[in-house]
Amino acid sequence: MSSENNNNKSRMTWEGCSVLLDINDGDRLVFARLSPAAKLKIGNKNCSLQPLIGCPFGTVFQLDSSSDAAAFLSPFQSKGSVNNTEEIKDGQFQVESKDGQPSGESKDNRSLIDNNTAQSLTGEDIEDMRRQGAKGNEIIEALIANSATFDKKTSFSQEKYRLKKQKKYAPKVLIRRPVARSICEAYFKKYPLKIGFLRVDTLSLLLSMANVSSNSDILVVDMVGGLLTGAVAERLGGTGFVCNSYLGQAPSMDIVRIFNLSDEICKRIVRTSVSDLLSQKESPEQNPKHDVGSLESQSNDQMNASVSMEEISHSSENVISDVGAENAENSSFPALRACKAIKAGEKASQEMIDSWKENGFS
Template sequence: MCSSENNKKRVTWEGCSVLLDINDGDRLVFARLSPAAKLKIGNKNCSLQPLIGCPFGTVFQLDTSSDGAPFLSPFQPKGNINNTEDIKDGRFQAESKDGPLTGELRDNRSLIDNNTAQSLTGEDIEDMRRQGAKGDEIIEALIANSATFDKKTSFSQEKYRLKKQKKYAPKVLIRRPVARSICEAYFMKHPLKIGFLRVDTLSLLLSMANVSSNSDILVVDMVGGLLTGAVAERLGGTGFVCNSYLGKAPSMDIVRIFNLSDEICKRIVRSSISDLLSQKESSQQNPKHDDGSVESQLNNQMCASVSMEEISHSSENGISDLGADNAENIESSTFPALRACKAIKAGEKASQEIIDSWKENGFSSLIIAAPDLDTWTLIKDLLPLLSNSAPFAIYHQYLQPLATCMHNLQLEKMAIGLQITEPWLREYQVLPSRTHPCMQMSAFGGYILSGTKICSS
């Protein structure tokens, strides 16, 4: 079903995972495309069927057919959309010659907020809709019936138009679910689930741990599977990413949002830290103690929980919403519509054979993103599992655990090139005569402790 080239595919297919960006990031929804999948926008339920077989990057607009049924149809853009904060439609061509500083004479001095500017009533609009008016026609009617529209500056006219477009003709952009878009979507809408791991921080972790094809990466991923998925994406079906854990296996839900091919999924395994640490001999003496009943029980539980969600969210039909307006859905960021057994394929328990080979050769590198585990005791145990000269990177939201860890690694002479870094990311609005940093920014992306393991003397 999935080709090995999934991550390069530029066109959607049935069963593929997509990120739906509704109205320029107002709502972000992860969905799995199927003829039956439905998406609710406002109070309208529309089928995702038209999205199947479309190139990623296609924009759809919600329209109503003559019989009143809402449907999504490809949107033909009039202008280009620029992702800036106050005016979303690029005004480069219009403004570049007579910029706002020279040409504009209108301002807001005569605007009075008395709620009488719009002469169309809600009933008028409903009537138009019943008669089959398209979203764009309603917007034009609203503008024509606005007493103040002509008095607005061109910027605020654009703002007005955009606001009405979002309400009467919502747009849906299909984006590829890759590490970047998944991380950004979660960071924007549900950062706790990914431990507040910002996209630039994630990108640094992958670099600092030298994640490259044919390497065996040990991770401690307590950020929902985002880290594991991002590493697997970079491995591209070579090497292994081993998600290790203490106690119960952590959730890897986010891995399933990536469109990872079977080839790549096979390279995602999990193992308890104690299994990785146990001596080769002793683990052979009591072979696979928790492999049998416990393991199958666990798998059953996972199946059960997945199918339960499938039932409870049957109306949602494979859609997990990261929209701020949909609080109860945020928790269910798994894909109910996904075949339970297929889903479990990523993150099988590592075989004893492969664990033994890691004991023999060592892991190529280590990444830790485990906000709730003690960093120093964790790294003290895990570092010896790495081959010599292997790099590692540890993410934490707090500085102190990393400072203590770095100090101890220095004292114990376990690693060199130790450094704590904090990334800083600022976005800019770039428009003629109106270029400036964005008004809002993330003030904090976490800390990273990185270094290189050395031979113990």
């Protein structure tokens, strides 16, 4: 029963979990942590993220705004697809009805001129409709009804026009689960420098070639903000350990917090420096020259590592934020500071380090 409850919980959002919000089919991607106080700005409207708590991942919401109430997100209900199809004949679109027979109606966009005079509904009229409490879909239908050229367009052009107005007056928000693939795709699309331009196919190849499987202890050198560490921990599923090693200063692992990893998995993500993992085979008195050379080489490696880290690392404050905005701040999501995820990446114990020195990683 407990495993079944955990599976049901993993399918649903909960207070404090991280989500990837896909606004208008990828036009904007936002990482957010759900809480009753969290807010999301869409256009010039601030809406609460509380309706998203307790909903299944993959649910689509639509922005609903009116004059007498604040903007809020409501579940989107699809009206179904268009049944009519079009066939190109002699350079024109021949419309077919539901039974597959030609309707005898031909449409062509060549005679349409975009001179901004086809729409009789003005901006003041739209604002009046909003003040009267009109929803986004009602405004879209009014724009279509007052367009002199909408009926003359092909079905493809009509759907394109409707989609353009929907993104402006009734934007949709899709709740995506933050897993290794979605996180990598989101950062690569909007902020590739943060993850070192790591594509999702390259990440998959790394996990496959490294033979990352359950009950394994994996040594990771993560210079991409914690994306690789989180992907390895996600694949292990709470079995084995992930050791994030580094030279010099410990790198950032903020992206790991977006994965919604359980407490048990977070406890199995540890970090330690490479110098702690190296075995001292010879004492300094036996071979002082070799020791001096190794120290000099290690110092150079640390300098190179710090330079590389400086090139691809940015402020960790911008990790859980709007991926589309390069200079986004956590002030856009005040609830992120109040609801922090379980911290992963504690210092590895000496017993674990000694075990890895003796047995290695698997």
